[in-house]
Amino acid sequence: MQNGNVAEELDALIVGSGFGGIWLLYHLRKLGFKAKIYEAGQDLGGIWYWNCYPGARVDSDVPLYEYSLEEIWREWTWTERFPSWEELREYFKFVDKKLDISKDCHFNTRVTAAEFDKEKDQWVITAEDGHVARAKYFLPCTGFAAKRYVPPFKGLETFEGECHHTAVWPQSGIELRDKKIGVIGTGASGVQVIQEVGPIAKHLTVFQRTPNLALPMVQQKLDRQKQLDTKDEYPAIYKLRPTTFGGFHYDWVYRDLASASPEEREALFEKLWAAGGFQFWLANYQDILFNKEANDLCYDFWKRKVRARLNSPETQEKLAPSTAPHAFGTKRPCLEQHYYEVYNQSNVDLVNLKDDPIVEITPKGIHTQSGFHELDVLVLATGFEAVTGGLTQIDIKGIDGQTLKSKWAKGTWTYLGMTTAGFPNLFFLYGPQGPTAFCNGPTCAELQGNWIIKCIEHMRKEKKSRIDATAAAEDEWRKHVTQLCDITLFPGTSSWYMGANIPGKKFESLNYAGGVPRYSRECDQKADKGYEGFMLVGQA
Numbered sequence: 001m002q003n004g005n006v007a008e009e010l011d012a013l014i015v016g017s018g019f020g021g022i023w024l025l026y027h028l029r030k031l032g033f034k035a036k037i038y039e040a041g042q043d044l045g046g047i048w049y050w051n052c053y054p055g056a057r058v059d060s061d062v063p064l065y066e067y068s069l070e071e072i073w074r075e076w077t078w079t080e081r082f083p084s085w086e087e088l089r090e091y092f093k094f095v096d097k098k099l100d101i102s103k104d105c106h107f108n109t110r111v112t113a114a115e116f117d118k119e120k121d122q123w124v125i126t127a128e129d130g131h132v133a134r135a136k137y138f139l140p141c142t143g144f145a146a147k148r149y150v151p152p153f154k155g156l157e158t159f160e161g162e163c164h165h166t167a168v169w170p171q172s173g174i175e176l177r178d179k180k181i182g183v184i185g186t187g188a189s190g191v192q193v194i195q196e197v198g199p200i201a202k203h204l205t206v207f208q209r210t211p212n213l214a215l216p217m218v219q220q221k222l223d224r225q226k227q228l229d230t231k232d233e234y235p236a237i238y239k240l241r242p243t244t245f246g247g248f249h250y251d252w253v254y255r256d257l258a259s260a261s262p263e264e265r266e267a268l269f270e271k272l273w274a275a276g277g278f279q280f281w282l283a284n285y286q287d288i289l290f291n292k293e294a295n296d297l298c299y300d301f302w303k304r305k306v307r308a309r310l311n312s313p314e315t316q317e318k319l320a321p322s323t324a325p326h327a328f329g330t331k332r333p334c335l336e337q338h339y340y341e342v343y344n345q346s347n348v349d350l351v352n353l354k355d356d357p358i359v360e361i362t363p364k365g366i367h368t369q370s371g372f373h374e375l376d377v378l379v380l381a382t383g384f385e386a387v388t389g390g391l392t393q394i395d396i397k398g399i400d401g402q403t404l405k406s407k408w409a410k411g412t413w414t415y416l417g418m419t420t421a422g423f424p425n426l427f428f429l430y431g432p433q434g435p436t437a438f439c440n441g442p443t444c445a446e447l448q449g450n451w452i453i454k455c456i457e458h459m460r461k462e463k464k465s466r467i468d469a470t471a472a473a474e475d476e477w478r479k480h481v482t483q484l485c486d487i488t489l490f491p492g493t494s495s496w497y498m499g500a501n502i503p504g505k506k507f508e509s510l511n512y513a514g515g516v517p518r519y520s521r522e523c524d525q526k527a528d529k530g531y532e533g534f535m536l537v538g539q540a
Contacts, residue, residue, distance in 0.1 A: 006132065010034050012456070013125050013135035015111045015394070017101070018046015020141035020429045020445040022092075023067070026099050027453050037101075038127055040110035044101060045092040047143055048085055053169040053189060053379075054176065055196030056085040059217070059335045060440045061277050064248055066091065067442060068238035071098050077227040081220040082277075082335065106131055113395040114138050116424060121465040121538055123425065136465070137456060138396075140428045141445075144436050146390030149383050149502060155361040165380040166193065178202045179376040182366055184358075186212045188334045190381030197379075198342035205373045206343075207366070209353045211319050213302060213328055217335035218276020245515035247435070247443025250283040257285035257294035269301045281329050289329055289488050299324040309340040318352055319343065330493035332437065349373075386496040387432045387510040388412055398423040399468070411506040415469035415477050415533055416523050418448055424468040427452045433481045435519050437497060437511045447516065451523050455531065465538030473533030485509035 011033040014021045021037050022044065028035040041049035058065050062078045076094055079087060096102050110128040117124055123138035148167040150156070156163070162174055166189035177200045183193055184207045191212055198204050237249055244251040257265060265285075272280040280302075288294045306320040319340065342348055351368060359367045365375040385392075392405040399422050407413065407420070414420045417434025418427050429448035430436050436444060459467060485491060490513065494500035498507050512519050526532045 007124065008036065008131070008133040010036055010133055010135040012036075012137040012139055013038065013123065013133045014139045014141055015039075015125075016046055016141035016143065016146075017041070017044045017105055018048070018141060018143055018445075019067070019442050020143075020449055021046065021139075022095065022099070022101050023445050023449040024139055024141065024429075024452065025101060025104060027449070028456070029104065031453070031457060033456070035104065036133065037105040038109040038111050038125070038131065038133070039105055039107050042107050043089070043092070044096055044105070045089055046141070047145060048088040048092065050167055051085050051169075051189075052171060052173070053164075053166040053193055054173075055192035056166075056169075056189070057082050057192065058088060059188065059278070060248070060442075062222075063234060063237060064241060064440055065442060067095070068234075068241070068446060069099075070235075073234050074231060077224045078222050079224075080222060082217055111140075111394055113397075115397040116399050116426075118399050118424075121425065136425055138426045139452065140391055140394065140396075140426075141430065142390030142394075142428070143430055144387045144390070145384040147385045147393045149385050149389075150380055151382055153358060153361050158363050159361050159365075159375075159378055160363040161376045161378060163378040163380065165382065166190075167384070174377070176200060176377060180365075180374055181205070181377045181379065182207065182373060182375040183379040183381055185381030185383060186210070187381060187383055188332070190379075191334045191336055191339050193379055193381060195337060195339040195342055198345060198348055201347060204342070204345075204348045205351060205366075205375070206348070207351045207353055207358065207368075208318070210325050210331070211321065212334050212339075213299070213325075213331065214334045214336040214339055215278065215280050215302075216273060216276050217337050218274070219337055241440070241443050242447055242520060243517055245517070246278065246282045246438055247440035247447075247516045248278065248282065250279055252282070252286040253284060254286050256287045257291070257297060258287075260285070265297065266301075269298075273301075273305060277335065278333065281333050289327075289490070292327070292489065295327045295329070295489060296324065299328040302328060306340055309344075311344045315343050315350060318350055326493040326495070327489040330488075330490045330497070331495040332497070383496060383501055385502050385505070386499075387436060388499075389502075391428060391431060396423065396426070398426075411478075411508055412510065413474045413478055415474040416451075416526065417477075417481075417512055417519075418452060418523075419469045419474075419534075421469040421471045421474045424466045427455070432510050433477065433512055435512050435516050438513065439516055443516065447520055448523075451527065454527065458527075458531070459536070462536065463539055464536045467531065467534050467536050469534055476533075481509050481512055484513040485511075488513055 012035040014037045017037050017039040061081045109131050112128050114123050114125045122134045125133045148165050176197050180203045181201045182205045186208045288298050303320045307316045310316045356368045356370045366373045396404040412432045414433040499505040
């Protein structure tokens with residue numbers, strides 16, 4: 001390891017040690033490439049190093065949410081169907097033990113800048129702590145939720161109690177029992193915090209802008225021996241995973257909702273609801289995200305189920321409105337365990353910010369238009385500059401000195417959701433215009449990771465020093481991603497899927513809506529045609 005301005009010479013520099021970064025390092029290393037990971041956190045795990053707020057857990061079930069590597073899954077077992085952040089950290093420790101990842105990681109090393117040296121066809125990467133690397137390939141694996149967002153609340157800095165964004169929760173935790181707690185935001189982290197702290201808070205005030213159309217998690221304790229007895233089924237599970245729309249072990253019912261009788265429809269809805277997870281979203285009739293009438297029927301069923309769990313008609317209307325706040329499934333549904341029951345508690349208040357907006361945050365709490373809410377603790381579950389933010393927060397300069405942030409200021413351009421023109425030898429995964437937010441994380445990490453690894457192998461075999469997407473190819477890809485989204489109901493909803501949660505950000509499809517199999521097929525076709533849409537030049 002070199003410090004100061006002495007550059008570490010590498011074949012590949014990877015940013016981030018989550019599922020994607022570890023996958024790339026492990027396989028590139030096996031192929032003889034000299035690769036390292038620079039990680040801002042103190043340990044492996046990516047988002048699961050940072051996610052340690054109360055109730056944090058994954059919303060994909062196992063064994064889908066893990067690596068398909070037999071040397072990992074053969075011995076590892078879980079205690080819950082949807083593991084907590086604590087158990088996920090233990091998983092990454094086990095991965096490290098098996099794959100020896102940490103020896104090639106620089107922790108507490110936040111990458112701040114990267115610039116392409118066109119004379120040497122290398123990236124020069126610098127970190128906040130002084131580390132410098134020169135690498136032929138720059139591989140940011142920053143994930144879709146790496147840049148937190150806090151709205152410009154008046155007076156926020158004056159609050160005298162504890163105040164934390166869920167993305168940077170203190171690693172040691174904080175005491176919440178018998179405290180007056182406020183939670184702003186009801187996305188995934190908000191839902192998880194609310195259902196965790198509601199039963200222990202002296203008083204909980206939830207500040208909601210849009211109700212979350214949350215789905216039942218149907219959490220289960222898992223038996224170790226039963227898992228071990230079914231390990232021989234895992235290869236088939238991992239073979240199936242990339243063949244489904246969302247990279248799970250279930251897929252659409254390939255018929256339109258209108259083709260089913262009301263009795264058939266109700267039976268399927270009940271079955272999916274009881275199964276839990278994302279099945280009511282991604283194993284439903286094939287047209288529910290395309291056809292408004294079909295989508296309305298899904299919402300009506302969801303509304304009936306949720307309202308049955310809420311005691312107050314007023315609360316029912318706030319959390320499960322008579323008219324859908326947006327098309328079901330066009331904002332990411334969160335998974336809940338007892339979220340709605342929390343609102344039946346006498347110590348919980350729900351503030352609808354559309355009717356009663358925040359006026360100012362003061363040293364002792366929050367003033368809304370209608371009154372004052374005294375708080376000891378303020379939780380900011382206000383989300384992220386999703387999908388693009390993790391990349392643009394790094395000062396990445398391409399072949400002509402243009403920054404990635406300036407290139408994407410008025411819209412996102414990528415090719416295959418893994419590259420962008422003018423930034424040679426730069427590959428990112430789990431980023432914009434890939435399946436990302438519509439896909440199980442490890443499925444996407446492995447699929448895109450394998451494609452990138454094969455491309456780098458091809459470059460070595462052909463003795464090429466530079467690969468860059470063409471502007472024409474990325475224009476076509478952007479049009480393709482937009483067209484896939486435009487035929488769905490997604491553009492009708494202001495969501496982070498479309499960049500709408502960030503003021504001034506371009507309203508556009510940030511994710512590939514054609515499903516994992518189609519995406520994989522299209523990427524492979526480009527590779528099979530000699531990396532069509534790319535320019536490969538130079539002598540390595």
